[in-house]
Amino acid sequence: MGIVWRAARLVERRPQTATASSLVFVVPGWPGHLPGQHVDVRLTADDGYQTVRSYSLAAPGDGDRIELGVQVVPDGEVSPYLAHDLPPGSDVEVRGPLGSWFVRRPDQTEPVLLVAGGSGVVPLAAMIRARSRTGTHSPFYLLYSARSPDEVWYRDHLANPDPQVDVRIVYTQQAPPGSTRRPGRVTRGDLDKQAAQLQPDSPVYVCGPTGFVESVSNLLIDMGWNPAAIRTERFG
Structure with missing residues (x-):
């Protein structure tokens, strides 16, 4: 059927x-x-x-x-x-x-970088939740770009992730009090720390508005990432 x-x-x-x-x-x-x-x-x-x-x-x-x-x-x-x-x-x-391209399969056990813009965090959250359910021990790195703290999805879950899930949230319009990063779009500097934990051919999943996805993909390629390892899902 x-x-x-x-x-x-x-x-x-x-x-x-x-x-x-x-x-x-x-x-x-x-x-x-x-x-x-x-x-x-x-x-x-x-x-x-x-x-x-x-x-x-x-x-x-x-x-x-x-x-x-x-x-x-x-x-x-x-x-x-x-x-x-x-x-x-x-x-x-x-x-x-x-969809069969932008997926994380059970036999994929390598560390992964996830980059979300706004509601693009939804399918990436599914990947993180699946990791927790299956007991996988490989590190996950999530860079999540939101307009303001009020626009962050899954606050409770992301505030207390698995120790092997590294979550960083950056803001484009309004940052929370005490933030050392000024609001703005994702830059290479935002990606550097988490990307340094991986290899240039490690899998990356990027999801968000079209402009966001194109910008992040270009940054990763400029950093030496293998384009074949970058999987994207876009909307808008």
């Missing part, structure tokens, strides 16, 4: 920021997925009108439960409703899992 549409019932909504939520659905017959994959979500109105959007899976496979990360798009048709208004117990349809 190919990839089909399946009924998905919302069972929990977890606010992440003022404009973003994690949504947990029960999907009977869900075939499982890899960290980094995504799904299509289809909503159908009472008059039959349908619309489809894609969202990253925020957690590793857990039986028939999946977790999605939804960031509100200003004036969006779907994301505000999903993030804030879809009532628990409501049904939508999902199709997936989708």
Whole structure:
């Protein structure tokens, strides 16, 4: 059987920021997925009108439960409703899992660098959570760029990660009190410390807005990184 549409019932909504939520659905017959994959979500109105959007899976496979990360798009048709208004117990349809390039597979045990911009942290969080679940001991390095402290997803989880998960958060518009780094875009200096712990052909996953992904990828290549080791996922 190919990839089909399946009924998905919302069972929990977890606010992440003022404009973003994690949504947990029960999907009977869900075939499982890899960290980094995504799904299509289809909503159908009472008059039959349908619309489809894609969202990253925020957690590793857990039986028939999946977790999605939804960031509100200003004036969006779907994301505000999903993030804030879809009532628990409501049904939508999902199709997936989708994507085979931007994934972290169980047999990958080497250290890895993860670079996230904004809501691009969602699939990378799935990779970190899968690492914890499988008991892998290889180091993970996460550089997470957010506009301000209020825009950081998964605050509790990232504040107390596994000792082998090195998390650094940088801010583009407003830094917290006492920060020694001025707000601004990710620079080579931001990447240097974590990248120095890896090899130029170590895997890197970069996810975020298109401009962010292109900028970080170019910085890594300028640092001597093997382009074949850089996997990217972009939006916007």
